[in-house]
Amino acid sequence: MCQQTPFIPTQVSFQLDLPSWLTHKLSTLPQHFDSDEKKMQLVLECATDNFQRNTGGPFAAGVFERDTGKLVAMGVNRVVPTQCSSAHAEVMALSMAQQVLSHYDLGRGGFPAHQIVINWRPCAMCFGAILWSGVRSVMIAGAGAELEAITGFDEGPMTPNWRQELESRGIELVEGVMNQQAIELFENFAATNRPVYNARVS
Amino acid sequence: MCQQTPFIPTQVSFQLDLPSWLTHKLSTLPQHFDSDEKKMQLVLECATDNFQRNTGGPFAAGVFERDTGKLVAMGVNRVVPTQCSSAHAEVMALSMAQQVLSHYDLGRGGFPAHQIVINWRPCAMCFGAILWSGVRSVMIAGAGAELEAITGFDEGPMTPNWRQELESRGIELVEGVMNQQAIELFENFAATNRPVYNARVS
Numbered sequence: 001m002c003q004q005t006p007f008i009p010t011q012v013s014f015q016l017d018l019p020s021w022l023t024h025k026l027s028t029l030p031q032h033f034d035s036d037e038k039k040m041q042l043v044l045e046c047a048t049d050n051f052q053r054n055t056g057g058p059f060a061a062g063v064f065e066r067d068t069g070k071l072v073a074m075g076v077n078r079v080v081p082t083q084c085s086s087a088h089a090e091v092m093a094l095s096m097a098q099q100v101l102s103h104y105d106l107g108r109g110g111f112p113a114h115q116i117v118i119n120w121r122p123c124a125m126c127f128g129a130i131l132w133s134g135v136r137s138v139m140i141a142g143a144g145a146e147l148e149a150i151t152g153f154d155e156g157p158m159t160p161n162w163r164q165e166l167e168s169r170g171i172e173l174v175e176g177v178m179n180q181q182a183i184e185l186f187e188n189f190a191a192t193n194r195p196v197y198n199a200r201v202s
Numbered sequence: 203m204c205q206q207t208p209f210i211p212t213q214v215s216f217q218l219d220l221p222s223w224l225t226h227k228l229s230t231l232p233q234h235f236d237s238d239e240k241k242m243q244l245v246l247e248c249a250t251d252n253f254q255r256n257t258g259g260p261f262a263a264g265v266f267e268r269d270t271g272k273l274v275a276m277g278v279n280r281v282v283p284t285q286c287s288s289a290h291a292e293v294m295a296l297s298m299a300q301q302v303l304s305h306y307d308l309g310r311g312g313f314p315a316h317q318i319v320i321n322w323r324p325c326a327m328c329f330g331a332i333l334w335s336g337v338r339s340v341m342i343a344g345a346g347a348e349l350e351a352i353t354g355f356d357e358g359p360m361t362p363n364w365r366q367e368l369e370s371r372g373i374e375l376v377e378g379v380m381n382q383q384a385i386e387l388f389e390n391f392a393a394t395n396r397p398v399y400n401a402r403v404s
Contacts, residue, residue: 006229007233009228012228016215030209087306096214104399128327162359
């Protein structure tokens with residue numbers, strides 16, 4: 001009975017953006033980060049700023065050239081402000097990096113190897129996003145149950161052999177960089193009682 | 203030695219768009235689709251048009267109100283044209299729907315239940331994206347090995363008990379709608395010899 005009513009398309013594109021504080025912060029950064037700790041320190045700073053400034057969840061990610069430490073792009077979690085459940089830090093950082101390099105494959109022939117640096121193991125969605133992005137290295141501060149236990153965020157069902165899945169696809173995994181600082185960040189987030197937005201806790 | 207060189211941020215946002223043929227097609231559609239087959243037919247048409255018009259891979263997704271069949275948003279795979287490896291059909295459709303409804307959670311209290319209709323089982327990334335989107339129903343034409351076997355696309359490591367993961371989160375799964383037509387679509391795609399862009403086949 002409703003067949004006669006036409007569909008009116010109101011949305012034919014969408015835009016995801018970084019918060020303005022991060023845009024400003026980026027312009028104050030050096031071009032290169034010459035140690036694992038310096039890269040992770042930047043990611044932890046951005047994750048902290050993001051929840052403290054109320055511009056998203058306590059997660060950040062950076063894409064670097066693996067061997068030179070050159071910063072390519074940063075992302076932070078933007079789910080709530082951008083009204084987009086896929087706007088996790090990893091998707092933001094990888095998409096920004098792909099726009100910077102004008103290609104969907106960061107592992108394309110002719111490109112230097114790229115690394116994504118994240119303040120914890122990616123969720124189920126972002127694990128897939130990393131596989132498809134072309135990065136050749138993933139650096140995380142930790143991979144344990146602390147994230148879910150401390151913050152209440154649901155990280156979803158990972159394939160059990162996720163480390164082997166990375167290895168079999170030629171993606172290096174660097175774990176445990178600034179682990180205690182990353183856990184403290186989650187504790188600080190939990191202490192704020194900011195909302196945790198798991199969509200499907202039915 | 204490179205520490206003095208400042209980082210110059212060139213990318214602080216990115217936009218993902220539908221192809222113009224789909225924008226036009228949407229304006230010709232009815233508002234409601236009153237059967238599973240009519241919803242899937244639309245998705246299969248869009249997936250076919252997308253690869254035939256060279257605007258992305260052979261995948262489409264629609265978000266509907268589950269009980270009324272009202273169309274909310276459509277998406278198609280846009281990885282290559284938008285230079286974004288996360289621009290799969292499901293991420294496009296879910297993100298468009300969230301913009302239409304101005305909320306990151308399609309399962310928010312007060313909203314009608316939403317359903318995503320896809321021409322095959324989602325990849326590892328999109329499975330996670332669906333969990334986080336708030337949809338309460340997933341309809342697929344098939345879930346078997348045919349997609350990877352026929353097209354060569356890598357769908358990534360799914361958690362083995364993905365059906366139970368949906369069920370335990372209160373997300374209904376409807377399988378096998380227009381299965382043969384979906385397989386024929388992949389065969390037609392394979393016959394074109396268009397590039398398959400698996401990023402990390404190392």
